[in-house]
Amino acid sequence: MNRLILPLFTLVALVVSSIGSEVVAQDHGHEDHTEGSDHEHVDHDTTEGHDHADHADHADHADHADHAEFKAGDFIIHHIADAHDIHLFGDVHIPLPVILYIEGQGLKMFMSSALEGHGHGDRHYHSPEGVHYTMYAEDVIGENGESIATAGSISASVDNQNLSVWDVSITKSVFGMLLILSIMIWVFGSIASQYKKNPGTAPKGMANALEPLILFIRDEIAKPSIGAKADKFMPFLLTSFFFIFFCNLLGLVPFLGGFNITGTIGVTIVLATLVFLLTNLNGNKHYWGHIMWPPGVPLPVKFILVPIEVFGIIMKPAVLMIRLTANISAGHIIILAFSSLIFIFGNGGEAIGAGSGMGVFSTLFMIFMYGLELLVAFLQAFVFTLLAAIYFGDATHEPAHH
């Protein structure tokens, strides 16, 4: 019985995540329509709510129906961008540690809840040591159009003197990533011990649920693409596949702050860099020969082909990075866009009928999108792993001809 629970739990989680989207959408819809305040919603979602201290002030603003305009773009970008805390719903945030290395001040750490002013532009924190921290709500553009700070970044100053800051905070994406990696260690560690304890028997429970995927990666991805040297790359392929797959799934779980780990370019660039390094460090004479002196083409063509091939060395992993980030972000954007449509049609609570009608349509469409996203969650993990395997295969294949 116990062995059944985990696969079952996974299934339930998947079902709940697809149904959850509906609930989220309807929740938002009802809340806003009954209160007749679009502004309320904007503050909830675009600027992460507000403190209790500011609640009264906020309520005053809400009285002006035409005060705030719902900006779907900001709302969506805010949700898919990385953040310093996890926004569950309404005013509920899980604070995360902010870790900064500040020039002349050393390593500083405080919880993101110390930054005051949720939902009211830039957030500030005066540390007891006299350092003033500012978290920007929006991109700051200098007079000459240069970017001074991006939205969500934190700066530090002492006596109005800006200090250079290296931000190594445990942000939402970093937290999600660490969570997934810990889960992976636990899951695969226990699977491994199960295999060790019962050698040669049929897998049970978690091992049974994940073994087909492991075999799929070995037999359908690694072996056909890489061939004899597949075993060497199996740990990377398996780790990256399950990491991407689990991160994608975590991003689809509602009420968990909408993790967008694999849609964060800082995460995918690391994966792509590892693919780049593994490909080129394992490249054999044949691989480099094809890049530096492509065989079987006339001399003038070689001069065109060589720069393309050299560029391709970087381009191939870069494409992996962009594809993964874009696909996962796009899935989130579509779902958020359809929730936004409800409020755009609702027109700040003035067109409740239109908003409700759109709510029904959006909800149905989002259920469909969630189904599609579950497929994409697997597909992108598969595509990343497959292409990485093909690049490894290209780099290590022994010449069959020429």
Place this chain on the structure above:
Amino acid sequence: MGALLTPAFGTVFWASIAFLVVLMLLRRFAWGPILQALSDREETIASALDEAKKVRQEMADLADSNESQLKEARAERDRMLREAREMVDKMISDAKGKAREEADKEVAAAKDAIALERKSAIAELKAEVGILSLEIAERLLREKLQSSDEQQALVNRLIDESPLN
């Protein structure tokens, strides 16, 4: 938008460290044992299948040989039965023949004995008859030749009858 497309230093920092650490840990403690266990199990299954095939072949061979042994045994039994029956027949017929021969022989011996007895009886009878005839003739002669006339008459007649003249 800038935040979306620019890799954040902190994210890259943590991602590199965490991913590499987990990759190393999993390679050492999870993927190695798991992949090893999977390939071991595959080998076990493959060899078990081979074994099963071999055993099935052996079983088939055994069944074949059983069949042929059974057939042989049956043939042997039939042959033995036939031989026994033949032997019995032969014994019976031999016995019959011998008995008949014996009987024939005894009958022949009896016949011989009978014939011998008859012959000796006839011979005895002949001797008796001869003696009797001689006695009769002697008596007759004695009666007849009591007178000399009659002796003379006999001599004359004998002379007359003789072919000397």
